[in-house]
Amino acid sequence: MPKPSDLLQGTLDLLILKTIARKPLHGWGIAKRIQALSGDALSVGQGSLYPALHRLEQQGWIEGEWVESESARAAKFYSLTDDGKKQLERELQSWERLSSAVAQLIANA
Amino acid sequence: MRLMRIAKMRLRSLFRRGGVEESLDREMRMHLESLTAELVSEGMSEEEARREAMRQFGPVELVKEECRDTRRVNYFEDAVRDVRCAWRGFRRARGFALTAVVSLALGVGANTVVFGTLYALLMRPAPVREPERLQFVNSRGFPAISMPAYRDIRDRSEVFESVFAVRVVQVVLGRKESGARRAGGLLASGNYFQALGVEPALGRFFSAEEDRAVNGSPYVVLSYNCWQSRFGGQAGIVGSEVRVNGKPYQVLGVAPRGFHGTEVFYQPDLWIPLAMQPRIEGTNALECRGCGNFWVAGRLKEGVTVGQAAARVAVVGEQLGREHRMHEGMKLTLAPVGLLGSTLREPTEAFVAAVMLLAGLVLLAACANLAVLQTARAVDGERDLAIRLSIGASRGRIVRQVATESLLLSMLGGLAGFAVAAGILELLSRWRAPLDFPIQLELRADWAAFGFALLASAVTGVLLTAGLARRVWREGPALTIKQAGYGKPGRRWTLSDALLPLQIAMCCAILTASLVAVRGLWASMRSPLGFRPDGVAVASFDVGFGGYDQRRGEAFQKEVAEALSRLPGMESTAYASTVPLNLDQSTTTVWADGSVDFSNSKGVRASYYNVSPGYFRTMGTRLVSGREFTERDDRKSPTVAIVNETFAKLVLRPGNPIGQRYRRSSTTAVEVVGVVEDGKYQTLSESPRAALFLSTGQSYSPTLVLLARSARPEGEVAAEMRRLVMDRDADLAVYGAGGLWQLLGLVYLPIRAAAIALGAFGLLAAMLAVTGIYGLSSYAVARKSKEIGIRMAIGARPGQVARFVFLRLAMLVGAGTLMGLVLAAAGQQLLVAVVYQATVRDPWLMLAAAIGMGAVSLMAASGPVRRMLRIDPLVSLRQD
Known part of the structure; x- marks a missing residue:
């Protein structure tokens, strides 16, 4: 199995926002989900996830809340705020612009 | 909405830090546990899994720190922590902290006292309406103008809203029952109070009409202080009768509190209409063109600049000079009120500026002194810094801490200095000149002085920080634990070595100045007066x-x-x-x-x-x-x-x-x-x-x-x-x-003031030199203890070792003294403003200054050197 590639600078925010857009998740869950949804192609550095989460929380895009999880242990669940939803839209757009530009460049080069 | 949320977050992180910290901790723990559980389920042993989870997660504490960084309140938190840390550091090094604070307090204190005096003399606005539009009229640099000339100036100059004249008189003020006492009076023209734009505290002022009848206007206005101290502040004073030189006068009113006219030195007890001059003084000077001694000032018309007014007044002066033989060569000039126009203002400005400059030198010497001490202290500090740098502290972070320490020191010193200055200013303003004249200067440790002290200490702090920060920044990565505390090998003289001579130079210059002043006083006490006052x-x-x-x-x-x-x-x-x-x-x-x-x-x-x-x-x-x-x-x-x-x-x-x-x-x-x-x-x-x-x-x-x-x-x-x-x-x-x-x-006041001020500076300079040299020699001994140990171990005699340290110190002090003497000689012109016939180029004086510095250095260095001689080679070699 190839080594999961490192995340592109700045895309971690997008991934986190997108991951919790469907339903609130805790840190561990977010890490697992990113790994799973990308077919194990992307791996989030376990440690580097948290500073990103805290930064997004401080910026007001996401909101953390301690709730009892199914395993009956309290965990901090992050969900998108209204501002976070808008931010996700913006990040998606800019990502699409970037990726299509890159794709175009590769196709034509 | 979002801003609110952010604000809430920040506040929570600031004030509920415990909760936030715990939450962070739990979050990390949960992640690690989940990871471990997963690894166990993949077949690892409990022990192995925990270790692997830790490996995958990365350094937990660093991650936590990064999370904390996102909160953005850490600047504040760090500052608090830095202050605490600095405070702990000072408590550990009490001697250092005390010396530093005391020397700064002296430096800042001296400056604040001088500034307070300067402010009171030259800058504090007179307690009247728009004082900047009041101009004093000088005749050939003197304040004396006769009444007829005053009337001519008033009627011809056209640039003033009003021109008033006053005359200082000593009177005896009393009421029959309470006995007579001398009082300082001011004869004032009827437009005086209106021109100054003040309102009476009680009753009213006299008007121009009440200043017409010569010897027929027996009215007085009392100063607030006089009303309080001599008449017990009775409200019934208005309209009552007091006796001035034994004659009855009616009290019209009381001037507002703090009002003392335009001059800073003279604080009259009472004002009397000018028309009463003949009766008060016994001779009529109102119509006499040759009788000077009236002071004349005016309020500029709206829109007239000082330059325009001065030009016009000069023309009037020339006219008068042509018209009257009495006024031949009359030259009228304008100057701000407060110090008899230019008469006292110019010498006072020169005097105070020179003293201020010397005080600034004292502060600079205190700064250099502190820098020397801090360098000396860096023997321990460097190792600390090196450890912190090597475990990952950023240079910026360390500079911030160094800055906190310096600023804390300088603020403590500044506050102490302000307290000292406030005390001295209070004492000074209570002091009465031993004169036959009610001279008093209002000196207060007010906001201006406080602001100045604050500024002086802030500047000090920044200067200190700059020095240390430069060091951390440049040598940051090079400061290795191994090297720290031993100086750079191979370099005999470092930049910090230049600090001591610099400090000595300033101290020596100040010491020389104070010697000049003291000798000036001594000489003037002995200069032939043409009479012998003793006895x-x-x-x-x-x-x-x-x-x-x-x-x-x-x-x-x-x-x-x-x-x-x-x-x-x-x-x-x-x-x-x-x-x-x-x-x-x-x-x-x-x-x-x-x-x-x-x-x-x-x-x-x-x-x-x-x-x-x-x-x-x-x-x-x-x-x-x-x-x-x-x-x-x-x-x-x-x-x-x-x-x-x-x-x-x-x-x-x-x-x-x-x-x-x-x-x-x-x-x-x-x-x-x-x-x-x-x-x-x-x-x-x-x-x-x-x-x-x-x-x-x-x-x-x-x-x-x-x-x-x-x-x-x-x-x-x-x-x-x-x-x-x-x-x-x-x-x-x-x-x-x-x-x-x-x-x-x-006549002895200026020279005495100079001798006291400069003498105090000299003492301060000597003290600063002592602490500086003591600090540096302690530093030198600590630094070289290993080398000294080796030398002693291989048989060096104590004398040789002492020479080794002394020689270096002597070179630094000698260089500093030489620089100081040159500095003092260069500043001779400045001293002339302070001390009559000041001369620095006097071999005896220079010798005295040099010997003084030498004695001070020897005294300061002897302690550390004695300590050095007691160094046990075994102990010093076992260090590290």
């Missing part, structure tokens, strides 16, 4: 205040003088209208015998005194030729004069001066019967000037100074003089009673 008691009174006419006044004066001569233990007694170097000086113009042109420019200005027989004997003035006055020099005999040598040189023909005559005017001539030695008459720094003495038997003066030379204590004799007058007339106030030295207080 002479004086007391003054003015029969004019008692309403005596000339005949009764003369009789009264004679009676008192005779009683005085009968006191036991008197060597010699006399009296005079005034004495040289006293505040009260008069001059007159005389012409050579045979003159045809009696204009001012052809005459000679001479100081004149009315003196009784025995005056020269009592004052200790040497008679060069001729005779003293005798009882026979009275109105029945021709007017005679005694002159000084300069007078004889300037006015009389060469040859024997006795029997020659000089002209008092085109019609009167006076014969010279004696010549006395030259002296100082108005200031200590004046060049020889003409003086003439007339006999009290032939010219009358209601003001009188009693003089007695005796072996008895001056104070005791002065007290008896007071009694002699009071016994005969209890309503006459006796003033200026004491030793003659005290009466001369004012």
